[in-house]
Amino acid sequence: MNRQKSFENEMPTLYLVPTPIGNLNEMNPRAIEILNKVDVIACEDTRTSGSLLKHFDIRNRLIAYHNFNEESSANGILELLRDGKNIALISDAGYPLINDPGQKIVTLATSEGFNVVPVSGPSAFLNALVASGLVAQPFIFIGFLPQSHSDRVKKLKEYENYPMTMIFYEAPHRIEKCLKDCMEVFGDRKMTLARELTKMHEEFLRGTISEILDVVDELRGEMVIVMDGNHEDKTKAIDMNTIIEMVNASVENGMSTKDAVKDAAKKTGISKNRIYDAVNSNRN
Numbered sequence: 296m297n298r299q300k301s302f303e304n305e306m307p308t309l310y311l312v313p314t315p316i317g318n319l320n321e322m323n324p325r326a327i328e329i330l331n332k333v334d335v336i337a338c339e340d341t342r343t344s345g346s347l348l349k350h351f352d353i354r355n356r357l358i359a360y361h362n363f364n365e366e367s368s369a370n371g372i373l374e375l376l377r378d379g380k381n382i383a384l385i386s387d388a389g390y391p392l393i394n395d396p397g398q399k400i401v402t403l404a405t406s407e408g409f410n411v412v413p414v415s416g417p418s419a420f421l422n423a424l425v426a427s428g429l430v431a432q433p434f435i436f437i438g439f440l441p442q443s444h445s446d447r448v449k450k451l452k453e454y455e456n457y458p459m460t461m462i463f464y465e466a467p468h469r470i471e472k473c474l475k476d477c478m479e480v481f482g483d484r485k486m487t488l489a490r491e492l493t494k495m496h497e498e499f500l501r502g503t504i505s506e507i508l509d510v511v512d513e514l515r516g517e518m519v520i521v522m523d524g525n526h527e528d529k530t531k532a533i534d535m536n537t538i539i540e541m542v543n544a545s546v547e548n549g550m551s552t553k554d555a556v557k558d559a560a561k562k563t564g565i566s567k568n569r570i571y572d573a574v575n576s577n578r579n
């Protein structure tokens with residue numbers, strides 16, 4: 296067991312310091328104090344963090360902590376801790392470790408008994424979650440999904456039956472494809488898309504996946520997806536036969552199977568995949 300009394304030990308400290316996700320007024324005074332007093336600040340990008348430090352008139356030594364070579368970066372920081380130096384770890388925005396570098400050094404530093412101390416502050420997923428309008432607890436933070444369609448669908452299927460609210464990060468150029476995949480796997484669930492959090496153009500789009508897909512072309516900036524969990528009443532069996540009849544009736548009325556399944560998914564909230572499977576096995 297490793298028991299740490301953060302303010303009652305002589306060990307060198309690794310501070311985990313969050314930085315603003317947009318609005319610089321959210322830089323916390325304790326964060327500024329720590330960034331001034333540590334021996335070294337480890338960051339993702341010295342230019343990005345250099346501008347932040349300049350804004351707050353913090354003149355301290357910056358070193359790069361590289362995501363692509365986390366192993367050697369972590370070992371470098373470990374050496375500094377062993378030399379008795381206090382270090383602050385920051386990322387470009389928000390919390391280190393949260394879809395940002397830092398995991399390796401925190402694991403190593405805690406296992407060697409160094410003091411690892413978090414400072415409170417912003418992280419995009421928490422802002423998105425609490426204002427989403429969806430149930431805030433329990434939730435699961437997933438972060439970025441795989442980039443390819445097939446890997447993303449595979450990953451989403453792992454979460455298909457999760458009852459808790461899910462949080463994903465996504466880049467604006469992939470948001471449409473990602474939401475289409477969510478629709479395919481989850482059906483037309485409730486969700487909130489939070490964008491440009493804490494910035495001038497902050498916006499929350501609260502609705503269903505299809506409603507947000509209707510306006511997705513207009514959306515720019517940094518985004519968080521907050522997705523409702525699966526609240527299907529497991530005690531109430533879904534009457535798949537009725538859904539199959541619905542699809543067959545639409546097909547008889549001239550609709551393609553693909554559109555009929557899509558329509559049934561929208562009306563029932565059951566995922567397209569499940570309806571396809573049921574329709575196909577009924578036809579075989």
Ligand code: SAM
Binds near residue numbers: 386391395518
């Ligand atoms: N460490 C950060 C944190 O604690 O939130 C996350 C860093 S991750 C590399 C960047 C992603 O976080 C973006 O692609 C976006 O999904 C989300 N993000 C960061 N800032 C945001 C903001 N102001 N508004 C909405 N999403 C944001």
